[in-house]
Amino acid sequence: MTRPLVAAAGIALVLLALGGPTSVHGQRPIDSARGRQGGASSPRARDVAPIDLTGYWVSYVTENWRYRMVTPAKGEYRRIPASPAALPIINAWDPVADQRAGNQCKSYGAAAIMSVPGRLHITWQDADTLRIDTDAGTQTRLLRFTARAPGDKSASASRPTWQGESNARWERVAAPDVGGSLRVVTSNMRTGYLRKNGVPYSERTTVSEHFDIAPLPDGGTLLLVTTIVEDPVYLNVPYVVSPHFKKEPDGSKWDPTPCSSTW
């Protein structure tokens, strides 16, 4: 029993040495300097995008207005399935203390940022990384289509950040139809707020997002981001919201503003 296993393992390791998953999936060898794939033959995420998300997008706040456009009263967490563990934090919220402690970006983390009224600028940072800049809070999200290479110990891979680590994957509609969706899963985030008034999410939170686009009757395009926040610490059940954005022709209304916990 052991010998065939050893043989199989040997073959697999040889394949890995020759290009690892490349040999199995027809993709390129790993570019060790970047920790991602290199070469010329395999599709890059940018080249196989079933939908175009790039450009400037503006929040169109027709939902949850009272929780997004203004800061609700301290202690109000209506619509968020907060767990008992969250209540002391909700009731102890102190925006001035947050600001003083350098935590003014707590409500701009990946679990909340798409609901913060503002504009998105979506670009390709490289062929396998979609970049989302927000003018509200001047945050940057990097959606990586290629997972970090095994053994990558870069700081951002281990230390939680406001925007965490986002792994992305296209979902393409079967031919002959065209179109599709982008699925993003984000984890490794710093503890933050789902709502400006201090409703928390923990470092154990996972955010799953589906980016879809839809045509508008006036010829415009709408971006819909269905967002599922799962937190075993501060939520009883997943928190689901679906903020939407209108596409803008250019960046003329782009207006970066820093994070603020008091506004």
Place this chain on the structure above:
Amino acid sequence: MLFDLVERRTVVASLIAVLGACVAFAQNDPASLPSQFEFVGSWAPLGTEDVQNDSVPVDYLGLALTDEGRTRALSYDESQKSMIERQCQGWGAAYMVLGPFGLRVTSQSDQQKRLVSYTIDAWEDWMEMTIWMDDRARPSEHALHTQAGFTTGRWEGGALGARTTHLKAGFIRKTGVPLSDHATIDWRFFRHGDLLTVLMVARDPVYLVEPEIISKSFRLSKVPLDFRDPCVPGYEGREPGDDVPHFAPDQNPFLDEFMKLYNLPREAVLGYRDTLYPEYRKKIKNTYVPPPPCTADCGVAGNFVRRRAG
């Protein structure tokens, strides 16, 4: 023996590592989505999005109303629903996403088993909606307009798109915000796993300056949903022949109620277009003061919902 054990573990670990690496680097290949998903089933509401906006009489947050629409809305008195002839009038198509209920979807086929339509079943105060999938022609613009309207649909890019016309003049909110019979509603249904997200884009050249766009998610329910309790009208204090309850728009007694409860700006509560865009947030930065925390009658289940004074 010990060598065998160590060797087996090494082999298994190596295989796991190789497989893991394969999976980790396979993400550039797009996953395949079906061009049509299973729409039939029961879809339960999640309640995590604030889209109903009907807890106080004058709450037009998130709307871009024309002056005429605002005036009509301010003239509305909820007591109209006490009139026996209006009790079972129900709400229009938009209430699919603005109401509190889930969706129960069935399909209908012809004898050749070709899909003819989907039906979203009725509930207590909402008429069922049929989405015709057989490319039938839209009726004449002079055809009967109904609460549910006439809806055709087709699959596009993995989503179900639909358009509703022939709506009867009614409301887009239960607080009396009107929607005219010239309105058109575009729908898009997205399914991701057990989640169904319904996008509504309602246009109305009479009462809306910009489309009302609402998206709401539902989760597939293993338990079939059924909300079809029949509406039975009864005496609610209004006698036949009484006047239709209404307010002079500039004398609506509830005009300031919502603003005062939450310290909200008047133009936002009254549905002015500019309040839907991020610039507005910056505009009110120096004038908005959050309301004080609720200390009494704050609602059930820990939800700090401020109640009406007195």
